[in-house]
Every structure is written in structure tokens, then in C-alpha cells.
Amino acid sequence: CVLRQRQERTPLQRALEHVLKKFEMRDPQQFFAWPVTDNIAPGYSAIISHPMDFCTMRQKVEENQYGSLQDFISDFKLMCTNAMQYNHADTIYYKASKKLLHAGLKLIQPDKVGWLLGLVP
Numbered sequence: 001c002v003l004r005q006r007q008e009r010t011p012l013q014r015a016l017e018h019v020l021k022k023f024e025m026r027d028p029q030q031f032f033a034w035p036v037t038d039n040i041a042p043g044y045s046a047i048i049s050h051p052m053d054f055c056t057m058r059q060k061v062e063e064n065q066y067g068s069l070q071d072f073i074s075d076f077k078l079m080c081t082n083a084m085q086y087n088h089a090d091t092i093y094y095k096a097s098k099k100l101l102h103a104g105l106k107l108i109q110p111d112k113v114g115w116l117l118g119l120v121p
């Protein structure tokens with residue numbers, strides 16, 4: 001997951017970066033900061049067909065690969081549901097991903113997201 005230096009950003013990119021920072025703050029242990037590897041999670045790549053993590057999301061924002069907030073939220077949900085699929089419910093990762101998903105979706109609820117969509121014409 002390579003991050004290039006900052007280029008010119010569209011209003012959507014700036015808004016997504018803002019939301020991404022808020023999401024990342026809800027992952028203090030940084031379990032979701034980087035791609036999960038097979039050596040820390042045996043068999044991960046055979047079980048999870050579409051891995052996702054915050055660094056990859058940041059890369060996609062920087063490369064303007066998200067056409068909308070919804071595309072971005074889909075990757076956030078994918079990241080959390082991957083963790084609930086691979087990890088058993090009694091693990092710290094499953095519990096962290098469930099908490100992160102709920103906290104993240106609360107952050108972008110319509111009543112709270114007005115300020116955000118104000119940034120995007």
C-alpha cells in the first residue's frame with residue numbers, strides 16, 4: 001500500500017479524506033491500518049477474496065478511484081465484514097470490527113453528514 005505525495009484534490013477527495021481520518025481514529029490498535037497478511041492470519045488470502053484496509057482506502061482516495069461517498073462506504077463495510085467473516089465472534093478482531101462498523105456508520109448518518117455533503121457541490 002503505497003501513498004504518493006499530495007496532488008491537487010477534488011472536493012469529494014477532500015471530504016473522503018476527512019471521513020477516513022474519523023474512521024481511523026476508531027481503530028486505535030491499528031488492526032485495520034494495513035492489509036492483513038497470511039503470516040499474521042493463516043489462510044487469510046484463501047478465505048477473503050476482496051481484502052480491504054484503511055491504507056488501501058487512502059490510496060484509492062488519492063488516486064481518485066471513488067466516484068461517490070457510497071463507493072467509499074462500500075469499501076469500509078467490506079473491510080469490516082471481511083474481519084467478521086475470517087475471525088470467530090469471540091476474537092478481539094471480530095469485536096473490534098463490529099464496533100468500528102457501527103461507529104463508522106453513525107458518523108456518516110444523513111443528520112450528521114450534512115456538513116460533509118456541504119463540502120461536495
Ligand SMILES: COc1ccc(C(=O)NC2CCC2)cc1-c1cc(C(C)=O)n2cccnc12
Nearest residue numbers: 030031032033034035036040041083086087093
Ligand atoms: C493489520 O492487521 C493487524 C495488525 C496488527 C495486529 C496486532 O497488533 N495484533 C496484536 C494484538 C494481539 C496481537 C493485528 C492485525 C490483524 C488484523 C486482523 C483482521 C482485521 O482480521 N487480524 C486477523 C488475525 C490476526 N491479526 C489480525
